[in-house]
Amino acid sequence: TYKALDAGDSDSEEDEEKLARKRQCNQSLGTRQLLFSLDSGQPLLVLRPPPDVVNFLRPRWPVESEVITDVIQHIDWEPPDPEPFYCPSGQEEAPIPVGDEQGNVVYCADLATKCLYFTCSRFGGSMATRSPTSLIKPSDNILEFESRFESGNLQKAIQVGVYDYELTLRADMYTEKHTQWFYFRVRNMKAGVTYRFTIINLMKKSSLYSQGMRPLLYSERAAEEDGIGWQRVGSNILYYHNCTQSDAAINLYSLTWTFQFPYDSDTCYLAHCYPYTYSRLQGYLKQISSNPAVASYCKVRILCNSLAGNAVYVITITSRGTSREDVRSRKAVVVTARVHPGETNASWMMEGFLDFLLGDSEDAQVLRDNFVFKVVPMLNPDGVVVGNYRCSLAGRDLNRNYKTLLKDSFPCVWHTRDMVERLMTEKEVVLYCDFHGHNRKNNVFMYGCNSRGNASIKLQERVFPLMMSKNASNKFSFQSCKFRVQKSKEGTGRIVMWRLGIKNSYTMEATFGGSTLNDRRGTHFTTGDLKSMGFCLCDTLLDFCDPDQTKTVTAICQNWKLGKHICCITGKPCGNGLFKLFFHCFYSTSGSNSSDSDGLPVHLLHPQKGLEVLLANSICLN
Template sequence: MSARTGRRSASPARDGGEEPPKESKSLRTIFQRKSPEEIAQRRSMLADLVRQTSELEEGRPWSGPTTAPAERGNEKASPAIARRVTADGPLRFASHFECGNLLSAKLVLSVPPKSGLAPIPGAAPGADLEYELLVDADTQSAQGHTQWFYFSVRNGGFCGTVQFRIVNLRKKKSLYQQGLQPFVFSTRKKQRGWEPFVCQAVSYSPSAKRGDKEGLRGDFHTLQWSYRIERKEDELFFAAYPPYTYSMMQSFLSCLEQEPAARAHFVRAELCRSIGQLPVPVLAISQGLRMEDADGCDESRAKAKYAIVITARQHPGEVVGSWAVQGLLRFLLGPTPAACRLREVYLFHVIPMVNVDGVVHGNSRCTLAGVDPNRVWHDPNPILHPVIFALKNHLRSLSQGLQPAATHHIGGSSSSSSSSVRGLEMFLDLHGHSAKFGCFFYGSNPTAHISNAVFPKMCSAISTDLSFEQCHWRCTRSHRKTARYVVYKQFGVKYTYTIECSLFAPVDTGAEGSEGHFTPSRVEFVGCAVGCGLALFFNVDLCSVAQACPRRLRPDTPSLPETLEQGGLPGSRPVPPGSAEAPEVQEEACVCEGLLLDLSCPRVLRARPWFQTEVLDTITAAEVLEGLTANYGEVVPDLARLTRDGSDDGGDSDGDDADEEERVRTKEATVSAAVASPTSGARRKAPCRDSPQAVAPKRANGKPVHAGKEEDREAEKPPESGEELAAPAGLAGRGVSSSPTPQSPSGRSRPRAPHRARSVDPRDSRLEAPARSAAEGERSGTQRLEI
């Protein structure tokens, strides 16, 4: 201490001691995705896919690689791992398989100070090894989307604790902050399937900026976890969620085609070819669709039906969409009485995987052109966006009552096959969410009639996994190029929804079945709940559950192949101890829970308490509509604001970082201009363009009050004709009329339609429908079925 200044000397040497030298760390790159060996293996994988798809055109079933981890464990292309520890460490990384996207792996080395020794493998406290990982950004994407990850590790003779750090993830908010963990698959423990809660010390935080060549950006985040390797000569797979690959989809569709009970009711066609020349399949489903397999179904086939279109996997990293569609297909093609009635009344067109290139290459959101496919629906380019271009034309044909080109051969060569479609009734687009809990719906018009909320409400009543409180109907400017808004606005389809499913767990409401997490098998039953909701909403049949199994037990139950069961189908899915979803062990196999599901069997739903079986045969759309009207009025509610939920992502696939950055830049520029302006007065902070203060309509006395720019008012204006805000003549109508005999507009009673209880023809002129000619309006008015 200095006597004059009273300050301690800055030099520790003057105090008679020196600070001990710190141990420095360096990184050794041991894996690169762009290495010649990795590129050669990826090219081989892509060549196998193209070869196998060409065999599909010849009518042969899919027999190529399914990329299941259990099969890749003995893959001859995998190099042998030496038992001795080299300078690169004991672990070997790979990501040359479908959905794999590891860019590089670096071993963390510790350099002892002033020892003159070579760097040695170092690790954080409690770990034997430490690796820093980078996942590859989406192909050709300027935004650098990084959210999905999938890679493998081979350990040779090493056993111990390893710490992994992925340092270039983009999302600010993630369910890893709420308890989600990476999924792990071990080839030495393949009977356990994908295990969700076997990692330790999981954290998600902003990445530290560095000045190295990688140039970690300030908006990157780090996902860190530790894993204990217990067995030698093992191959471990780490993924954000159990993957659902392109090969798994093709294998599942081939299984359906080989099952006689399913083959009679669906036809697989090719929608188009992707940029990578992979076929995009589309499934047409209706009762007795195949003439050669249909017995006694001529009457059902001859009827013109309304179409329901279901799409999934526009964003490759949202794997839950594929699992939900697989469950929905197992329900729709199964023997459940409600599913049979749906097939008789409606024509389903299902596109189970839209962005096939992105799935194969391990992208998070984009196609091979680096474009988010759910942001180009307003004007897709046939060269840059061939799948969206073909899919939009497909929907346009259905909305006009025409058979699309991809499915023109359905129904044989009869002259009436081209007119077997009456119009497009509903559009569902399935996505995944990485920041919220539960499953929920997004609509397209914040001023829609309350009847637009009946279907989401009924689905949430059927399964506690779906949360009505998280649904909303807002669609900001950045999301007016999405599928649901374009189909609603340009094609005049009233019921268009985006269905979001969390990658983690349902909303914990305290009710029975709301605990646990979303395994692939549980997500499949989300698709089943949507199917039951369709049957109840359109009043085709009740989804009642029988007192006993409606079919006899037999040991030769048709089931999914083992490669698909690895994702978590009953009997092989990973279930944490004490979980409410753990199925009871059954000595005999039930035919109702094989490849096709029969939800009328009590054994199927007995071990799934989140499925409200007592609601299936009692709920009606009339009661739901009456309750919604009493609680929220005549307009769909803005539940996010009513519950003060500030986590608004704009309503599509856990948001878009590019849109968020654009809003932030616009806000900062507006504030700077206000501060610099001499007439700015008090320099009040200007609201963001898409903020609730600037865009969202505020309700006063039950009427929407619009503010903001002209484009926002155009998208959210109330209906001019009053049809949207007026209660439809009987959603008292859609299976909800208390009167057994419907009334015509003239007041005279007429018999109910035999297969369809409709109140409003979707082709009637509405706010969302494009302008029609007077002849079209007159013709649609004469075809209206009112109840």
């Protein structure tokens, strides 16, 4: 651990020797208040920073990761009208992979898996010493690719036609799996020319690209000249099984699409979803920390350090209160996000949630006066930094390891669970919600848990998602919600927190695509749509915990009437009312489309009692 946090910064044996002298001197001082440092080779004693001070240091990378020094920034922008889904013509082509031998390799980043497992890290990673595009001679007909920046993950680009490129994504570091997220840069393009990109090594057998989802394009010139940001683009979009594959044991899939760049010789980026980097989060946290008004009720601290030494931040939000007893009597809410680094839509929902909660509206004030919010906005900073889709640098899915005893291997989820356990000894936690993204379903929905025996508790666990659907009827699908405790998901945050005693424990899943509901039917989600779901969670929490349960009673009665006539799954008459509405619809084995990533890390081979009565009576009425 010390090596990962310290020695990774050394560039020579001389630096290693200096670090060793610093550690020896710090140990001999016998105090935690003074630190020994070196200034131009001279000894220097410095005070350790107070624990309340949070430093926002630039990201740490595995030492073998090549990183360019370019600062990548994108403007925030909302399209004036909803962007429609792509409508397949049925004539889309399915290119057959060509490969290195027949194509022209124009980009090939050094493999970041030179090591079989994570060893140590440093700020900035390994500085890129050469451009991968130097593999070919400059030409007006060849695109210049790059992805050696934060969250980028293109591994190889092969020119297989004048305007046709075959792309390979890098697998999650220290694994051979989880290729779905993509984010890379392109230069030296021609406007008005139709290019085809085909990603040939995707691993999910189904995708929203088969339901009309389009990739994202960002043009720096469009941003500078017209104030336009990320846009959905693409025609001839097809997601299909790769018939020609070298290893029959691995099923690979391709995504192909055609499009045109808006300007000549522009700098453009393409992505699976709106990028949200660790650096952007740090910029957001710096902004709120420097606002004295916000700082009076919001404290940003470091929960722990990741495997690579990146800070995992925790935010505590609550009003100061009139007395200690006032604050102690408040109930708690825990919200987390980005345990899966490629699910960037989770961070946009988180930013919307924080925007609402830290705002000056009366509703935000009511929430801060009545609750203590514990927020972990980015659970897997290492994965975000290196452009992983699902795993941490341990080569494992953190959302299968909340039960772990391996504190040093899975520090982010271990410390999050520990924080919740300590919080529950002090106060009641009324809600836990972990934000995610989903590749196979449209809309926003929740996965919850399913208590056995007490029917009123079973229905209670479904009330919050039901109310969410009322507050965001054109984005949130109650019908897509599932409530199930599966053995394969026992290590997830949702189930672990539920087993700790949090009755209302959920995963909120946001689609990578868009909505199929009401006036937004057939249109993509924007960053504004995703942020609005963070607002909606706050709004629903106000309704859910309001002493006046009118909205809750109304919602239950509406669904009781619906259930008396139509089952929402079969569309046929249903005589068991509310009970059958909930249990027939939600007793399902389906859940999030998580991949199995269990095992050791690679490198170690109470809501209101009246509501419960109401729910119980509802069953009796049926």
